[in-house]
Amino acid sequence: MSFAIEATHVVKRFARATILEDMSLAVRPSEIACLIGPSGCGKSTLLRILSGLERDHAGRVVIDGREVTGPSRAVGFMFQEPRLLPWLTVHDNIVLGLPRAKRRDGSTLVATLLAQVHLEGSERALPRQLSGGMAQRVALARALATEPSVLLLDEPFSAVDALTRMSLQELVLAIWQRTRITMLLVTHDLDEALYLSDRVFVMSGRPATLTEVIDVDLARPRDRRDPEIARRRVQLMDALHVASVPPSAARGDPR
């Protein structure tokens, strides 16, 4: 079978430090996959390499059968922050990535996208008038505007409060239900990874390699309280070695 995203033997070095050591992963078409690992391990770097933002790496990245040599409209990217252009209205921000001709008569497309992210009628608003969650939803609409086949998300909900995060996760799932877009999401939130994804890729600390792939294998819609999710959470924590710290050390007891 062919993969939507395929990275083989990717190595990335900054100056002398090796960030990624022989990373290989493959995401299936229409799959939601999460990338999880210790902070600073190079998850975001890997995602940026997949998007074509980061170059100068060894190894091969193929998206939809085409080798990635730079950013393309076929790959949507969502940052940790909304990164809306403050001088453009919501409408103009959403059509930012479209070719000139489509930018000019994009109002139907914008209306459809805004409805999908529950921001109907906000076309004329400016970014400074939006809350963090609203701005991130506009950023999602912008990433989808070019109709990418793959969406890469770099800790997209880490800067919003817990309730907003849950509603954004629902939003992403609803969009996935409709479009079946392939998604790879970097996160440090175990619950987010287990709630959203089909598979979770676990990365080690620097230099990072892929240490484990966890199949979540649960039907959607999922229940956040499902004991099956809790069971996989333990498995995931083991993979991340979070649980390997002995309780006495965690409490700071004298030895």
Place this chain on the structure above:
Amino acid sequence: MVKDPITARPQRGASSWLALLLPLVLLLTWQVTTSVTRVFLPHQLPSPWQVVTTAWELAQDGELSRHVVASLGRILAGFVIGAGAAILVGTLVGLSQAVEIMVDPTLQLVRNVPSLAWVPFLLLWLGIGEAPKITLIAIGAFFPVYLNLLTGIRQTDRKLIEVGYVFGMGRVDLVWRIILLSAFPYLLTGLRIGIGQSWLFLVAAELIASTRGLGFLLIDGQNTARPNIMLVGILVLAGFGKLSDAVLRCIERRVLHWTDGFEGRERR
């Protein structure tokens, strides 16, 4: 849910009388010290009323408008040339470190030449017509615009440029649609300082063998010991300086309604 971007901000009109307070106090003090207590004699400082009368007389015989037209023409030409050149050079320098290394140190050296020091050389190089005057004003307008635009371009958020990269924008698109727009607030500040500098340099420019212009009016008043004429010149210069700044501020407010900074307004 979402407020209209143009009308969302509170109106300023209500507090505009505050802006008139200080000028009115100054005017009153001036009138009292010259015509009531006579701290200043008319040949030292004529009263506001005398100045108004002089201005009226100058306006009546068309003298004043002759000077104003001459000066406005020079300002307009000099500012457009100077600011235009600054936008061009500032953009080139801002976008390329190589160009910056080549050009910027020299410009910083030239920037510190005082306006009056240019006068004899411009006379030697360009003669005594309009050319040296307009050139001097252009020099005055150039540097504030150049410096501010350069700063603005270099302040562009790398994260926003990355958004452009993600959408596969080329260099031209990045410059036009992200970098220059992001630098726009700085550019407008530069233009406002630049137009102010233009008026300052105008007076120096009209030292150059001129027979018309507000700067000439000042020098003429000085040479013929008529402080009332000098004051008319000063006030008209100040008025037009303020007016040109107000025009740019108006443009600034319209164009930059997207900014989200501290506005100095008290909390309610």
